[in-house]
Amino acid sequence: MQSRAFQKIHTKVDKITKATITLKATDVGNEEMAWVDERLAQVVKINGNEVTLQIFVGTEGISTDAQVVFLGKPPTLKVSDDLAGRFFNAYGRPIDGGPEVEGEEREIGGPSVNPVRRKQPNQLIATGIAGIDLNNTLVTGQKIPFFADSDQPYNEVMAKVALKAKADKIILGGMGLSNDDYLYFKALFENAGALDKIISFINTTENPPVERLLVPDLALTAAEYFAVDKNEKVLVLLTDMTLYADALAIVSNKMDQIPSKDSMPGSLYSDLAKVYEKAVQFPAGGSITIIAVTTLSGGDITHAIPDNTGYITEGQLFLRTDTDIGKVIIDPFRSLSRLKQQVIGKKTREDHGPVMNAAVRLYADAAEAKTKRDNGFDLSEYDVRTINFARQYSESLLAIDVDLDIDAMLDVTWRLLESHFSLDEVGIKKAVSDKYWQGGE
Amino acid sequence: MTTGKVTGVTANLITVEVDGPVSQNEIAYILMGEERLMSEVIRVTGNTASVQCFESTRGVRSGLPVEFAGGMLEVELGPGLLSKNYDGLQNDLDKKEGLFLKRGEYTSPLDEEIQYEFTPLAASGDTVIAGHWLGEVKENWVNHKIMAPFTLKGEWKLESIADKNHYTIRDTIAVITDADGERRELTMTQRWPVKVPIKVYREKPRPFRLMYTGYRIMDTFNPLAEGGTGFIPGPFGSGKTVVQHTVSKNASADIIIIAACGERANEVVEIFAEFPELEDPRTGRKLFERTTIICNTSNMPVAAREASVYTAMTIGEYYRQMGLSVLLLADSTSRWAQALREMSNRLEELPGPDAFPMDLSAIIANFYSRAGVVYLNNGETGAVTFLGTVSPAGGNLKEPVTESTKKAAQCFYALSQKRADSKRYPAIDPQESYSKYLESPEIRSFLTERSGENWVADVLSLKNRMLRGKEAQDQISILGDDGVPVDYHVDFWKSEVIDAALIQQDAFDPIDRFASVDRQEYGLKVVKEICDRDFSFGSFEEVAPYFKKLINSLKQMNFCEFDSGQFKEFESELQTTLNEGEVA
Ligand SMILES: Nc1ncnc2c1ncn2[C@@H]1O[C@H](COP(=O)(O)OP(=O)(O)OP(=O)(O)O)[C@@H](O)[C@H]1O
Numbered sequence A: 001m002q003s004r005a006f007q008k009i010h011t012k013v014d015k016i017t018k019a020t021i022t023l024k025a026t027d028v029g030n031e032e033m034a035w036v037d038e039r040l041a042q043v044v045k046i047n048g049n050e051v052t053l054q055i056f057v058g059t060e061g062i063s064t065d066a067q068v069v070f071l072g073k074p075p076t077l078k079v080s081d082d083l084a085g086r087f088f089n090a091y092g093r094p095i096d097g098g099p100e101v102e103g104e105e106r107e108i109g110g111p112s113v114n115p116v117r118r119k120q121p122n123q124l125i126a127t128g129i130a131g132i133d134l135n136n137t138l139v140t141g142q143k144i145p146f147f148a149d150s151d152q153p154y155n156e157v158m159a160k161v162a163l164k165a166k167a168d169k170i171i172l173g174g175m176g177l178s179n180d181d182y183l184y185f186k187a188l189f190e191n192a193g194a195l196d197k198i199i200s201f202i203n204t205t206e207n208p209p210v211e212r213l214l215v216p217d218l219a220l221t222a223a224e225y226f227a228v229d230k231n232e233k234v235l236v237l238l239t240d241m242t243l244y245a246d247a248l249a250i251v252s253n254k255m256d257q258i259p260s261k262d263s264m265p266g267s268l269y270s271d272l273a274k275v276y277e278k279a280v281q282f283p284a285g286g287s288i289t290i291i292a293v294t295t296l297s298g299g300d301i302t303h304a305i306p307d308n309t310g311y312i313t314e315g316q317l318f319l320r321t322d323t324d325i326g327k328v329i330i331d332p333f334r335s336l337s338r339l340k341q342q343v344i345g346k347k348t349r350e351d352h353g354p355v356m357n358a359a360v361r362l363y364a365d366a367a368e369a370k371t372k373r374d375n376g377f378d379l380s381e382y383d384v385r386t387i388n389f390a391r392q393y394s395e396s397l398l399a400i401d402v403d404l405d406i407d408a409m410l411d412v413t414w415r416l417l418e419s420h421f422s423l424d425e426v427g428i429k430k431a432v433s434d435k436y437w438q439g440g441e
Numbered sequence B: 001m002t003t004g005k006v007t008g009v010t011a012n013l014i015t016v017e018v019d020g021p022v023s024q025n026e027i028a029y030i031l032m033g034e035e036r037l038m039s040e041v042i043r044v045t046g047n048t049a050s051v052q053c054f055e056s057t058r059g060v061r062s063g064l065p066v067e068f069a070g071g072m073l074e075v076e077l078g079p080g081l082l083s084k085n086y087d088g089l090q091n092d093l094d095k096k097e098g099l100f101l102k103r104g105e106y107t108s109p110l111d112e113e114i115q116y117e118f119t120p121l122a123a124s125g126d127t128v129i130a131g132h133w134l135g136e137v138k139e140n141w142v143n144h145k146i147m148a149p150f151t152l153k154g155e156w157k158l159e160s161i162a163d164k165n166h167y168t169i170r171d172t173i174a175v176i177t178d179a180d181g182e183r184r185e186l187t188m189t190q191r192w193p194v195k196v197p198i199k200v201y202r203e204k205p206r207p208f209r210l211m212y213t214g215y216r217i218m219d220t221f222n223p224l225a226e227g228g229t230g231f232i233p234g235p236f237g238s239g240k241t242v243v244q245h246t247v248s249k250n251a252s253a254d255i256i257i258i259a260a261c262g263e264r265a266n267e268v269v270e271i272f273a274e275f276p277e278l279e280d281p282r283t284g285r286k287l288f289e290r291t292t293i294i295c296n297t298s299n300m301p302v303a304a305r306e307a308s309v310y311t312a313m314t315i316g317e318y319y320r321q322m323g324l325s326v327l328l329l330a331d332s333t334s335r336w337a338q339a340l341r342e343m344s345n346r347l348e349e350l351p352g353p354d355a356f357p358m359d360l361s362a363i364i365a366n367f368y369s370r371a372g373v374v375y376l377n378n379g380e381t382g383a384v385t386f387l388g389t390v391s392p393a394g395g396n397l398k399e400p401v402t403e404s405t406k407k408a409a410q411c412f413y414a415l416s417q418k419r420a421d422s423k424r425y426p427a428i429d430p431q432e433s434y435s436k437y438l439e440s441p442e443i444r445s446f447l448t449e450r451s452g453e454n455w456v457a458d459v460l461s462l463k464n465r466m467l468r469g470k471e472a473q474d475q476i477s478i479l480g481d482d483g484v485p486v487d488y489h490v491d492f493w494k495s496e497v498i499d500a501a502l503i504q505q506d507a508f509d510p511i512d513r514f515a516s517v518d519r520q521e522y523g524l525k526v527v528k529e530i531c532d533r534d535f536s537f538g539s540f541e542e543v544a545p546y547f548k549k550l551i552n553s554l555k556q557m558n559f560c561e562f563d564s565g566q567f568k569e570f571e572s573e574l575q576t577t578l579n580e581g582e583v584a
């Protein structure tokens, strides 16, 4: 984003707040970018000839005679195949020592896809993790976050899914990433020999929080280039969207907007939806799949950030440490993939739906039995069986270190059901159990 | 024409200095080079109008010219509305070019080239009032009535009417004159402002028939009336959309209007993909032939999202005027309320609870009151039934949108997280949910007529059993399995039978997802018989296995075609188990 030589330079700032400055200027458009001294800024409000700019790195040290130059355009990214393999900061500037990328300059945060031009997502993404493939099958063009407490290994699980997913491009949007995590992703992608299909836009904890606001739009503009212009399958990883939402809150509070629940802006739902709805399957074959991370505080999913996210995304993958087996599992209760019915039993074996539901139902019985036990009651014989089943189910299927193909997952589930339950207790449609049940009556 | 100049921009709120009269809710266009950005006046102070822009305001600057359109947001009504996919402002999405929605591109809602076969229903010399049926055309399989404009005041005389022949929507099909000799040429279309209810009818009686949905928990236990209102609140992922989609496929309505209001595009795409293939169980015609979709997904402009529910309602009212039964589904009305909140905050109005506008309750009540069954002026009956979803923040039903809606709607279908977690779908909570229609004398007499003398009493008795089962379960979990009499276990398991056989229904099973009225009557009878039986068990440990066997047979029956051979097999299996129970 270079300034144009003939651009008028303003040198009188009328008002300075923690995140914004206001000055008099004419012929300035909403959302236009500007330089304020050496800092990038964006127009957030126009009132007559008064223009308010949000300065991404903050206003510390800005003086009333700062030099303000308007760029005459909203934020943009230059797109071309040269993006592949590169690392950029939150403004789309290289941070890997390489040259600037040349290509077509596109506005970021552009318009939505016409819903009638979308295709119904129907291609399964196999990850090998049974907590995902068996119970919460993912589909290209889906948008889904991991819900995890900050001590869960969410970035590792996400990276594992990404590398397994057979995407043409993986675009990492890092927001408030710790330096360690940034280096972890970098090393992992390098070791996997996948670097040439990875593009990263990184804001670390060392960078100012408000900068993060540009990261998802940059990542998704690059994604749209590959998915639309090149018909590629693009996987976008956004971590951590909670920190993105926090940045939204900082800005809206500075702009004196009335906060709604949990001090979040009233527009949080629309703001997050604008990002997540970029996930799409195009009829020509290209797709954008978004896998995100939303960190929770103390597992609370009623907080405005996970709550609004859940209402937008097509399910969520909930990480939880199962103390019975001492491993991190994908919790079958709170996790959900809403697009799974597009592929379950259609792209996978016919017994997938019924056997998955039966196992989760029995796992729920186990949870009730455990409550009973914890309240000091005697367990019935059935209760004991469900608890035993639940432990094995957790160990051999739900744990995130499981790596199986989907048919194997189904077989493992049948064998578990047979070894703990009678057919009546499992309650599966007869047409299906006739074919797959190998146990007794 | 009043014009103006932009003087300020904050997100999608634009202030405009005007040079003439403007009215509240008037439509204005911001002229940005080639692009015309549609907006709506939401406040006027002196010569400054605040408008909410229906488009992205990126690049909008002070000084841009503005044109005021002179009228409120209107829709165009006429043949060709069915099978269409509109955005919230009634732009035909299929007519838009390119993969991405282009700002300022407005497309015409109807098709000007199609020749419709028009059959006159009125004759010259007839007296005509607003809404009078002048003729009809075939729209898919629907007899689409061509009506005198709803805006017509007083009595007019039909001077001439077109012969039975083919016409486009722009051709004149009738000429009318009033007492003062004013003459008007009418076409097959008319325009109507979406925020104003169409009230061209004689009377709005209390609902007196049911709108069958195919869901037992609704039709049997908490029936929705034709012309009635209901809503489905529930946390994310609990099944609101699945319930609505299933209802849209199975409901006993002539016309279905689906308003996807601030929700996911992929969910609408699912309808686009399925409806041209799926059959309407009543007519055997393809579902999309009776359906109109208003699609303003979450990433489309917020102000247009607010308009979308009104656009949908107006189209619904239009078909009601033809004597049809319309079912309007809106997912989710919370997104509409949030759109109101965003604007109200930007206008710096005094906020009400959770920063929603103070008049939220009134706005919601007003909207729900547009539903209803009506006797038209010609004596025919039409209805708009409204079923909305609510997405309560944090899944907590004590929040303004849920509470306001509860006051406005007659049926309450509360989705429970717990039921969804244990995959007891549809996760409609049998204890919390209610239908006020079950108490209405008109509906009771309808039910008696349709399903027999004892129907309502039987339904209530099973509802009561569900409550007893819940109490028994609570006692068991407090006192332990052997700390309560065996009867408690029996009560609990009887409620499990009701739950499994009548309440749960798999929306993705080709058979189970739809229960015909006959099937529901049969189901209630069988389950009631089981519940009324006395069982004697030696110990509590015998209870669960026995009832699980019953439940298994009942579930298998639910998966079989009603009254089929296989169905009968499981029925006799059930009978055998019951007979064994007698001996025990
Ligand atoms: N009746 C049902 N039968 C089987 N599965 C169901 C049923 N209802 C819901 N589900 C499951 O639950 C998932 C979520 O349902 P749905 O999308 O309707 O939730 P929602 O309440 O609309 O959520 P949101 O508020 O986020 O839109 C579905 O994708 C499906 O897997």
Ligand SMILES: [Mg+2]
Pocket: B240, B241, B242, B263, B331
């Ligand atoms: Mg939904």
